[in-house]
Amino acid sequence: MTVAARSGHIEARDLTVRFRRRDAAATTALSGFHLDVRPGEIVSVIGPNGCGKSTMLRVLAGLIAPSVGMALLDGQPIHGPDARVGLVFQEPRLLPWRTVARNIAYPVELAGLPEAERETRVKELLHRVGLADAADLRPGQLSGGMRQRAALARTLALQPEVLLLDEPFSALDAMTRERFNVELLKLWERLGTTIILVTHSIAEAIFLGDRVVVLSSRPGHVVADIRVEVPRPRTLDRLDEAAVSATAREIRAHLEANEP
Amino acid sequence: MRRSTLGAGLVGLAVFVTAWKVIVIVSGFPAYILPPPEAVGASLVQAWLDGTIEPHAAATLVEIGLGFSVGAGLAVVVGYALGRSALIARLISPYIVAAQATPILALAPVLALWFGPGLLGKVVISALIVFFPVAVSTMVGIRSVDAGLLELGRSLRASRRQVLLTLEIPAALPSIFGGLRIGVTIAVVGAIVGEWAGAQYGLGVLVNLARGSLFDTSLMFATLATIAAIGVALYLIVVLVERRLVRWR
Ligand SMILES: Nc1ncnc2c1ncn2[C@@H]1O[C@H](COP(=O)(O)OP(=O)(O)OP(=O)(O)O)[C@@H](O)[C@H]1O
Ligand SMILES: [Mg+2]
Numbered sequence: 304m305t306v307a308a309r310s311g312h313i314e315a316r317d318l319t320v321r322f323r324r325r326d327a328a329a330t331t332a333l334s335g336f337h338l339d340v341r342p343g344e345i346v347s348v349i350g351p352n353g354c355g356k357s358t359m360l361r362v363l364a365g366l367i368a369p370s371v372g373m374a375l376l377d378g379q380p381i382h383g384p385d386a387r388v389g390l391v392f393q394e395p396r397l398l399p400w401r402t403v404a405r406n407i408a409y410p411v412e413l414a415g416l417p418e419a420e421r422e423t424r425v426k427e428l429l430h431r432v433g434l435a436d437a438a439d440l441r442p443g444q445l446s447g448g449m450r451q452r453a454a455l456a457r458t459l460a461l462q463p464e465v466l467l468l469d470e471p472f473s474a475l476d477a478m479t480r481e482r483f484n485v486e487l488l489k490l491w492e493r494l495g496t497t498i499i500l501v502t503h504s505i506a507e508a509i510f511l512g513d514r515v516v517v518l519s520s521r522p523g524h525v526v527a528d529i530r531v532e533v534p535r536p537r538t539l540d541r542l543d544e545a546a547v548s549a550t551a552r553e554i555r556a557h558l559e560a561n562e563p
Numbered sequence: 564m565r566r567s568t569l570g571a572g573l574v575g576l577a578v579f580v581t582a583w584k585v586i587v588i589v590s591g592f593p594a595y596i597l598p599p600p601e602a603v604g605a606s607l608v609q610a611w612l613d614g615t616i617e618p619h620a621a622a623t624l625v626e627i628g629l630g631f632s633v634g635a636g637l638a639v640v641v642g643y644a645l646g647r648s649a650l651i652a653r654l655i656s657p658y659i660v661a662a663q664a665t666p667i668l669a670l671a672p673v674l675a676l677w678f679g680p681g682l683l684g685k686v687v688i689s690a691l692i693v694f695f696p697v698a699v700s701t702m703v704g705i706r707s708v709d710a711g712l713l714e715l716g717r718s719l720r721a722s723r724r725q726v727l728l729t730l731e732i733p734a735a736l737p738s739i740f741g742g743l744r745i746g747v748t749i750a751v752v753g754a755i756v757g758e759w760a761g762a763q764y765g766l767g768v769l770v771n772l773a774r775g776s777l778f779d780t781s782l783m784f785a786t787l788a789t790i791a792a793i794g795v796a797l798y799l800i801v802v803l804v805e806r807r808l809v810r811w812r
Contacts, residue, residue: 364718365718366714366717366718383720384717384718384719384720386720390718392711392714392715394711396709396711396712396714396715398712398729398730398733399811400733400734400809400810400811401811409719409729410719412729413716413719413720413721413725413729414719441811443811461719
């Protein structure tokens with residue numbers, strides 16, 4: 304886990320995002336948002352509905368330009384989507400006319416990878432997310448949790464250096480969710496990917512994150528940046544430790560202080 | 564086709580023919596107004612066997628085939644442009660709507676004048692009438708592409724071409740086929756109308772011949788039945804192609 308001079312350093316400097324609409328007043332989704340994520344770090348982001356978490360990820364993914372401030376990847380301004388950054392959207396966004404396997408293959412197909420390479424990656428990913436039996440089903444035939452897993456596998460297919468996850472496990476049952484948290488950590492231990500994880504689960508935020516960043520209500524900005532003092536490798540039984548509950552209390556206090 | 568579909572079709576046909584026969588008996592219409600079904604059936608078989616219908620049916624089929632292909636082909640391209648660009652839609656949709664609102668019967672003589680009494684005129688008329696529903700359904704289909712999927716494509720840095728082939732076309736296909744189903748049936752109407760504006764061969768010509776100089780009402784009905792059968796057959800072909808291409812629905 305100590306690979307020197309890795310890439311995947313994400314910075315958000317003073318981001319403000321305003322949405323202008325003709326029919327309504329402008330919405331300010333983010334305001335003065337700062338974040339610095341070291342290469343290989345996992346940062347959990349937690350905050351109330353509508354505070355701008357998804358918007359923040361879309362800026363980091365190069366999908367929207369901030370009104371003020373800038374986002375950087377390895378010191379370079381982010382001007383558009385980058386293959387090194389993989390985003391798992393809040394909704395699975397699977398192509399309804401493709402099977403699960405072909406959905407997972409979609410990014411590598413667009414990138415023009417050779418057929419054989421595609422096949423092996425897709426097979427591997429199907430197994431990793433537990434969808435090997437569902438490979439030939441279409442999204443309409445899947446449960447919500449299966450769709451989310453397919454969407455995660457699709458993003459992993461490009462082997463990004465930075466993984467932006469927007470509530471990726473929100474539709475999974477409690478047991479599967481814990482299993483996926485563990486799986487994600489294993490993957491991370493292997494690849495050293497930088498991960499920014501948006502979640503509404505305090506337990507998940509703590510279990511996965513090196514830090515937990517708490518956002519204010521809209522317009523979102525960072526109100527607390529809490530280091531999680533639970534040593535790695537982390538296992539599920541660690542969730543009962545005193546450090547965890549202390550951190551959880553702290554996060555909850557910040558969230559409550561922020562309620563409108 | 565499922566066997567049950569076929570069965571239902573046969574039952575429907577039997578009901579239709581029986582009702583027809585009952586009306587003939589009850590109303591007492593003379594045969595030159597409403598011929599009984601068996602007379603039309605006999606005439607249909609006869610006309611196919613002695614080669615009365617065949618050259619006319621062949622001519623009409625060619626007109627329909629070309630008219631539908633040209634009309635639908637152009638319509639998909641224009642419909643795509645209409646769906647993608649609000650500016651193009653504002654510029655040209657008034658003309659498309661106006662062309663559609665003008666009765667094709669009134670337009671046919673003009674088109675026949677411009678394009679001559681040969682095949683070309685019929686193809687143009689048929690293509691024109693096919694154009695509208697296919698263009699509109701393509702436009703609607705392209706506009707209905709989920710914005711989330713387009714954003715996904717952008718995040719994966721898909722090229723324009725890739726967006727077209729992997730997102731827009733598959734998403735618009737069900738809607739486009741809705742237009743093609745309508746288009747293929749009215750392509751038949753277009754071809755017949757075109758023939759009425761002047762032609763030597765065609766089922767439209769034969770209808771007029773049977774009614775006028777031949778005064779053979781049974782043959783007229785037999786020709787109408789052939790036209791209807793062509794429409795149904797073409798429609799079924801479109802449905803079958805749709806089933807192959809749009810399996811996910
Ligand atoms: N494309 C857009 N146009 C206009 N307003 C938008 C757009 N996208 C987001 N917003 C607004 O920005 C605000 C933040 O939205 P965002 O989706 O980032 O919230 P979120 O923190 O992800 O919420 P949730 O926890 O519910 O997912 C909301 O008020 C939303 O209405
Ligand atoms: Mg969100």
